[in-house]
Amino acid sequence: MTTLIGAGLAVDVQSGAGAHAHASDAAYRSAGAEVVPDHPAGRAEVVTSVQPLDLDRARELRSGDITVSFLQPSAELDLVRVLAERGVTAFSLDLLPRVTRAQSADALSSQALVAGYRAVLVAAQHLPRFLPMFTTAAGTVPPAKVLVLGAGVAGLQAIATARRLGAVVEAYDVRRAAAEEVRSLGARFLELQLESQDGVYAAVQSEAFLERQRELIADRVAASDVVISTAAVPGRKAPVLVTTDMLKAMPPGSVAVDLAAESGGNIVGSVPGEDVWVGDVLVHGARNLPSTMPVHASRLYARNVANLLKLMTADGRVEPDLSDEVLSGACLTHAGEVRHAPTRELL
DSSP states (O other), X not given: OHHHHHTTOOOEEETTXXXXXXXXXXXXXXXXXXXXXXXXXXXXXXXXXXXXXXXXXXXXXXXXXXXXXXXXXXXXXXXXXXXXXXXXXXXXXGGOOOSGGGGGGOHHHHHHHHHHHHHHHHHHHHXXXXXXXXXXXXEEEOOOEEEEEOOXXXXXXXXXXXXXXXXXXXXXXXXXXXXXXXXHTTOEEOOOSSOOBOSSSOXXXXXXXXXXXXXXXXXXXXXXXXXXXXXXXXXXXXXXXXXXXXXXXXXXTOEEEEXXXXXXXXXXXXXXXXXXXXXXXXXEEOOOGGGGSHHHHHHHHHHHHHHXXXXXXXXXXXXXXXXXXXXXXXXXXXXXXXXXXXXXXXX
């Protein structure tokens, strides 16, 4: 808020928009914003939100208006059509290029941080045993064993949180660069007899690779009290890492949390937003976990959006330069055209 006002922009906030995150209308006013009773679509030149606008709101936008949100184009094709037809310049944080200059606006990473932390708390809540070791007069309680699949932002935060809570943690990732990060957090990195990837982000793997991967991690899943899966490839269906047979081999009462449930799922049988029993193992299909920690999730997201808007603001006006690689990469529609090639092909 203060960042945008400091850049010379006038900011309107819909009344009640921050209620879930414990941000009152009065707090927005004190920060310099004007609180308005209705949604600003059709009146504000730039409309920012977490979820994309619904079709009715999108139809209220004017040619040249700008939107910024999490907009997965393959799942919102009707909305993309409306935005293009209305001449709206739409930016999707799902499309933000993974380059150094874009890191301060990388909302996928900031929300993955929240999700990784929350995933461990969800697992601990459902697990019918302690995470840390306890030594008591009645005997020693051994620590729980946690396996984290995928060591990106969410996975690393899950590792760190599980370690803070006293669990013994193992982790695996296809990227060889992840091994050092995993070990730096005090977890054991699983070395599998598989070809590793270079680079910062995971790429799509063949089904033969995934099948061999499942074979090699099966015994580690069976030895774990908690499995947290975080593997995802942007714009693609999540790879299946854990099968039903692997779940059934886990100790009774074990918990598996699938952070990729909304993009197809790493764990067979996971359902977004639901708890499903597979034998004696509880599978939690995560859905929008950051919304369950709205205070910090909102603060981080707000900074990401403000930093993206700063890239397109000069002299108190938002005028995106689409020759900029960050803005060009995140731009979905502009001047009546769908600029994102994969979405254009789907349409």
